[in-house]
Amino acid sequence: MHITCPRGFGIDIIIGVYGIRNKESCNYPKDKVINCTAGDKVFKIIKETCNQKQQCRLQATSDVFNNNCSGSGRELKVVHRCLRHVDVLKALACENEKMQLECSPGYIIKIVNTFYGRKNQLTCHEQSRSSDKCLNIEAMDTMLNRCEGVQTCIVSANEEEFEDPKLWQHPCKNSSKYLEVDYLCESG
Numbered sequence: 001m002h003i004t005c006p007r008g009f010g011i012d013i014i015i016g017v018y019g020i021r022n023k024e025s026c027n028y029p030k031d032k033v034i035n036c037t038a039g040d041k042v043f044k045i046i047k048e049t050c051n052q053k054q055q056c057r058l059q060a061t062s063d064v065f066n067n068n069c070s071g072s073g074r075e076l077k078v079v080h081r082c083l084r085h086v087d088v089l090k091a092l093a094c095e096n097e098k099m100q101l102e103c104s105p106g107y108i109i110k111i112v113n114t115f116y117g118r119k120n121q122l123t124c125h126e127q128s129r130s131s132d133k134c135l136n137i138e139a140m141d142t143m144l145n146r147c148e149g150v151q152t153c154i155v156s157a158n159e160e161e162f163e164d165p166k167l168w169q170h171p172c173k174n175s176s177k178y179l180e181v182d183y184l185c186e187s188g
Contacts, residue, residue, distance in 0.1 A: 142161065
């Protein structure tokens with residue numbers, strides 16, 4: 001499941017349920033137990049994974065949500081709204097430049113959104129070699145692993161940091177790429 005809000009907005013999870021709610025859901029067999037859910041921990045996991053981010057991906061599996069309902073046919077139901085971020089900081093680094101994210105003492109970085117690739121010809125246009133559009137779908141995970149929860153972080157916008165051809169959508173070998181990051185500084 002992919003949840004997305006427009007740029008400048010963050011996800012706010014209202015409902016998060018994983019399990020079997022009724023026999024009509026996911027074509028669940030009629031002879032199986034109904035109304036078997038993973039409880040409040042699902043809501044907490046979804047909130048921790050998605051809240052305040054512009055986008056997030058959730059895998060609807062028992063491994064993620066520790067659901068003890070036997071059999072198949074479980075479903076993930078999420079209701080969210082998009083709230084405007086008023087304190088979002090934005091950073092941009094063209095290919096082969098370094099990006100520094102920094103918060104004041106006592107505050108830590110919370111990554112809201114990440115893009116690495118090329119989606120237009122205006123951004124970092126001095127370096128653009130092609131009109132190909134591409135994106136690295138794992139860029140958010142890379143930034144979360146490198147920068148989430150620390151006061152300061154430096155990342156290079158280059159292939160060593162982000163390049164993995166099997167993860168590219170619409171590969172653009174001949175295009176210059178750039179890194180865009182939206183983040184918050186939260187009290188730590």
